[in-house]
Amino acid sequence: MPSLQEVAKGWGNRWRWRLTEAGAEVLITSRHWDEVSETAERIQTATGKRVLPLQSDVTNATDVEAMKHKALDEFGKIDILINNAGINIRKPLLALSDEDWHQVMNINLTGPMLCARSVGRHMVERKSGRIINLASMLGAVGLAERTPYASSKGGLIQFTRTLALEWAQYNILVNAICPGPFATSLNRPILESPEKAAPFLKEIPLKRFGEPKELKGAVIFLASDASSFVTGTTLFVDGGWTAH
Numbered sequence: 348m349p350s351l352q353e354v355a356k357g358w359g360n361r362w363r364w365r366l367t368e369a370g371a372e373v374l375i376t377s378r379h380w381d382e383v384s385e386t387a388e389r390i391q392t393a394t395g396k397r398v399l400p401l402q403s404d405v406t407n408a409t410d411v412e413a414m415k416h417k418a419l420d421e422f423g424k425i426d427i428l429i430n431n432a433g434i435n436i437r438k439p440l441l442a443l444s445d446e447d448w449h450q451v452m453n454i455n456l457t458g459p460m461l462c463a464r465s466v467g468r469h470m471v472e473r474k475s476g477r478i479i480n481l482a483s484m485l486g487a488v489g490l491a492e493r494t495p496y497a498s499s500k501g502g503l504i505q506f507t508r509t510l511a512l513e514w515a516q517y518n519i520l521v522n523a524i525c526p527g528p529f530a531t532s533l534n535r536p537i538l539e540s541p542e543k544a545a546p547f548l549k550e551i552p553l554k555r556f557g558e559p560k561e562l563k564g565a566v567i568f569l570a571s572d573a574s575s576f577v578t579g580t581t582l583f584v585d586g587g588w589t590a591h
Contacts, residue, residue, distance in 0.1 A: 371396070375399070380400075380402040406458050435493070456499045460506065484583055484589050487583075504525070512579060556586075
């Protein structure tokens with residue numbers, strides 16, 4: 348089950364391990380070679396499965412095409428694409444620069460589009476494939492000072508839905524996972540401040556932040572035959588936040 352996987356700076360590696368433990372060979376990417384090569388070596392050592400590292404920028408169409416061809420050269424096919432490169436810039440709108448806005452949109456929304464379009468050509472030819480987009484609960488609910496992030500994730504949810512309709516005829520299933528607050532480096536500014544964390548914990552019925560390993564079930568479900576009749580959906584893994 349070869350898988351082309353986007354690596355997001357800030358997400359833990361445990362759920363990626365579960366993909367390899369489930370039998371997948373993966374190609375992982377990052378803009379930073381030291382980060383991606385170290386991660387690949389760690390996962391391969393832990394699981395015994397082949398993990399290929401590649402330095403790549405998901406906002407660069409040339410890099411994305413090279414990434415696809417690398418995966419095809421090494422694995423022969425691509426069964427799964429996981430788009431989870433992401434960035435968050437927390438600022439009030441009046442303090443937000445054009446560069447801030449475009450950076451978040453390019454990584455969080457344009458990147459998944461470029462990757463899906465590139466890999467999708469291969470999947471359409473094979474009439475088979477799974478695309479999993481890592482969105483966010485903030486694509487469905489608002490939070491002050493997260494305008495670009497929430498907008499990009501809301502766009503990614505709609506991208507997921509429309510692409511699922513467009514590619515259903517090719518047996519390509521397109522779904523999104525919407526994590527809530529997780530204990531990752533992306534949320535370090537909140538985690539390191541009890542004052543900032545308190546309002547979040549108040550909104551989470553389970554009264555804690557999620558652990559990266561708690562995404563593994565959702566990822567494996569959407570990547571496996573267990574979800575063979577699921578497409579265009581958004582799966583919330585948020586401790587109950589959006590149940591309010």
